[in-house]
Amino acid sequence: MVSFLEVVYWVTVLCCLGQKHLVTGGCSGKCCRGRNMGCSTTDWRMDRAFAKCYCDEDCIKTKDCCFDYFTECPAQDCAASAWSFWSGCAKPCQPSVRVRVRQVEQQPGNGGDPCPSLEERAGCREYRDHRGSQCGLSSGPAFITSLEFGKGRPKHDSYGNPLDPGFCMEFKMESRTAHCTVENRPHTLWMRYITEGFKVCVACEPPALQNRSCQGDGQESNKEAVLQWQAVGNPHCRGTWKKVQKTPQCTCPTQHIFIFT
Known part of the structure; x- marks a missing residue:
């Protein structure tokens, strides 16, 4: 200037x-x-x-x-469009990834800020195959992801009726792998908040609720039972937790609220 x-x-x-x-x-x-x-x-x-x-x-x-x-010749920063809706999961019936994109609306010029990333990938899991048939349930850890990626979940059925809002499970983190903190990709930054000794909340909502995917949450288990969890989007980020209580809604700080996938 x-x-x-x-x-x-x-x-x-x-x-x-x-x-x-x-x-x-x-x-x-x-x-x-x-x-x-x-x-x-x-x-x-x-x-x-x-x-x-x-x-x-x-x-x-x-x-x-x-x-x-x-x-x-004033500086002209790159301008990008809003993100598209998230795509479906790349693979049904198993932890996979989904994608959203945005477009460049104005190219940068005269030393203006460059364009940001135009694609984001996030972990996900769907409960029906490509033919629409419901996936079979399998035993294993409880799969969780960021609360942010649950905002696109439907709140009503095909007839417009409200779906069961589900519930919230509170856990105390017992252990986690070091892989939860080494990822720098945008959709994996939420894993940094999974900290040993902290209380976390996990929302169980449709479709996870409808498909009994919250069975690994410990709601039917003894409070002293050590249960396993895994972060969708980074299979190396996993650990154990113990059930604290079941509540109608999650009351943890936002960064400590996750969803069952």
Whole structure:
């Protein structure tokens, strides 16, 4: 950004030079992307020299921009659309991944912020195969994922009737693997909040509720029973927990609320 003192300097220089070096327009109508050697003119440069100057994006790095580059070629940040709906799971009847995408609506320019990631993947599990038949139940750990990925679950059946809202299970974390903290992908960051000794809440909602997928939650087990869980989206993030209590709604802090998949 040009400071007030710099503006005073240029006004003074231009007034003093008279007709010797008139400003010829600088970057007006000459802004270019990337490095373009032809995107130039002869005018006052930002280093206060009257010489060949440029109006391309790379002139900021090479420090040879024309004096009015930042006003005539303002930075343009990348603009992306809203995320699409999540796709279905890649594989039915087993932990898998789903995808959502977004599109670039405005390309970055003149040193503006680059585009963010245009695709996200998240762990998921569906309960019907490609023919619509219900998947068979299998024994194993309770599969959990972030509460964020449960927002798209249906709240009504095909006739418009409200589905059973389910319940919440509170657990005390007994153990977890180190793999829960090493992932940096956006859809796995929630796993960092699974901490030993902490109380976590897990919502059991349709379709997990309808398919008895909460059977590993310990609701029928002794409170002292050590049960297993696994994070969907990272099969190496797993551990054990003990049941605390069953409640109508989850009351844990948001970052400690998960859902059964």
